[in-house]
Amino acid sequence: MRRSPRLGTHRRAVIDAILDATPLCHIAHVVEGRPVAIPTLQWRIEDQLYWHGSTASRMIRTQGVGGPICLTVTMLDGWVLARSAFHHTMNYRSVMCFGQPQRIAEDARKLEVLELFMRRWLPGRWEKLRPTKRKELAATDVMTMPILAASAKVRSGPPDEPKADHAWPVWAGHIPLELKTLKPQPAPDLDPHLAAPRLGAALSRSKPG
Numbered sequence: 001m002r003r004s005p006r007l008g009t010h011r012r013a014v015i016d017a018i019l020d021a022t023p024l025c026h027i028a029h030v031v032e033g034r035p036v037a038i039p040t041l042q043w044r045i046e047d048q049l050y051w052h053g054s055t056a057s058r059m060i061r062t063q064g065v066g067g068p069i070c071l072t073v074t075m076l077d078g079w080v081l082a083r084s085a086f087h088h089t090m091n092y093r094s095v096m097c098f099g100q101p102q103r104i105a106e107d108a109r110k111l112e113v114l115e116l117f118m119r120r121w122l123p124g125r126w127e128k129l130r131p132t133k134r135k136e137l138a139a140t141d142v143m144t145m146p147i148l149a150a151s152a153k154v155r156s157g158p159p160d161e162p163k164a165d166h167a168w169p170v171w172a173g174h175i176p177l178e179l180k181t182l183k184p185q186p187a188p189d190l191d192p193h194l195a196a197p198r199l200g201a202a203l204s205r206s207k208p209g
Contacts, residue, residue: 007153014152018095019044022075023121027051029069042071043117044147049097050113052142071097071145078176082159083168091156091174098149104142113142123200 078091184196
């Protein structure tokens with residue numbers, strides 16, 4: 001962590017809290033000599049990260065041969081406005097994880113970790129769903145990587161600016177942002193008597209650690 005190291009930490013409690021706060025991540029790797037970053041969903045089970053994709057996916061095929069990757073998670077928590085353009089920034093939480101992923105070969109384990117992902121975000125839904133077909137499972141790969149080389153950065157609060165700027169007559173402070181759940185929208189052909197699901201792990205805005 002060379003850029004703004006005061007915002008960084010290797011504390012696992014902070015890293016885990018950010019990873020658990022949102023499923024959305026980006027995975028960067030090199031494909032045929034070119035850098036590629038792909039958005040996907042991640043989840044953590046103890047010391048392991050997991051994500052899934054189609055067996056036909058170039059991302060999954062490339063990761064399956066054991067090349068190094070960088071998995072990143074970022075949550076934007078607010079805009080930070082200062083008296084000068086140079087000191088404007090944002091409040092955020094981010095994690096970077098480095099390593100070499102492995103493909104889960106056993107169908108039973110693959111289905112188990114997929115179930116754990118759904119139970120975390122949509123509790124009570126897995127047991128109501130149509131059972132997974134063998135063909136569907138065969139068309140899906142699940143990748144995993146231990147959390148060994150990882151770091152987090154967190155910024156919160158007001159702008160950090162020189163005292164000489166404090167008298168300049170323009171508004172300064174921070175504007176919090178949040179991602180919230182809205183009213184579920186049913187499918188057009190849904191039986192109106194079926195209840196909408198509830199989300200399990202809400203996207204947390206609180207500063208971890």
